[in-house]
Each structure stands twice: as C-alpha cells, then as structure tokens.
Amino acid sequence: MYAVIIVAVFLFSFLYTYYRGKERLKASRQLFDHSTFLAPVNMFMTGFSKLPNQPFFDVAQFPELKPLQDNWQVIREEAIQLQSQIKAAEKIMMQVLTHSLNVAGNVST
Structure with missing residues (x-):
C-alpha cells in the first residue's frame, strides 16, 4: 500500500514538473532527470511560494x-x-x- 502511494506521489510530481513550463524535455529524458527525483520537494516549494511562476522577478x-x-x-x-x-x-x-x-x-x- 505504501509503495502505491509513493509511486503515485512521484507520478503526480513528474506530471506536475513536466507540464509546469513552456519548454519541455522528452518524457523519457524527463523521467530519468534529477528534477524528477526531486519533484515532490520542488512541487511543495513552488506550490506554496508567494512568488509568481516566472523566470525573472x-x-x-x-x-x-x-x-x-x-x-x-x-x-x-x-x-x-x-x-x-x-x-x-x-x-x-x-x-x-x-x-x-x-x-x-x-x-x-
């Protein structure tokens, strides 16, 4: 049961990371990129950030x-x-x- 939850969190985080910006890696490359492994942390940090989703502030x-x-x-x-x-x-x-x-x-x- 825990494994299913962990896989679901990573899958959701992967999709969030993949569709977040305008520029994208190929899905196969994104899957093995370091940003996918850090996606749950990244999703949490960007989701609760007060700053807008833009490259320059x-x-x-x-x-x-x-x-x-x-x-x-x-x-x-x-x-x-x-x-x-x-x-x-x-x-x-x-x-x-x-x-x-x-x-x-x-x-x-």
Whole structure:
C-alpha cells in the first residue's frame, strides 16, 4: 500500500514538473532527470511560494539585492583583479608541486 502511494506521489510530481513550463524535455529524458527525483520537494516549494511562476522577478521584491544591482560593475572589476592574482598563485603552486614531486621521486628507499 505504501509503495502505491509513493509511486503515485512521484507520478503526480513528474506530471506536475513536466507540464509546469513552456519548454519541455522528452518524457523519457524527463523521467530519468534529477528534477524528477526531486519533484515532490520542488512541487511543495513552488506550490506554496508567494512568488509568481516566472523566470525573472522584480528587484523591488528583493530589497536586499539592491546593493548588488547598484554595485555590480565595481564587484566585476574586483573579480577581474582577483582573477589575475589567482593565476599568479596557480603558477606558484604548480612550481611548488613540481618541485615536491621531483624531490619525492629522487628519495631512495
């Protein structure tokens, strides 16, 4: 009896997920997609959400994101500067790793 209920919940959730949007996967692909296994949770979360079923939301609904929207260019510039530091650190780490492997390879047992 429990198995029938569980299968029914997953089947209903699968159909809900499959017919929810405008774009769809093939039914055979959707059946084995990760979203099908999480469909009961997804159905519960979207069913009780106060937000509308749309891909983008008005920023006014999320006032805590206003600083990100106002400063995205500054954040982008900081990320670009940090990216060059990451590349430099990667080069140093590769040199250390190569040296460590060379030393470890020359140790006789």
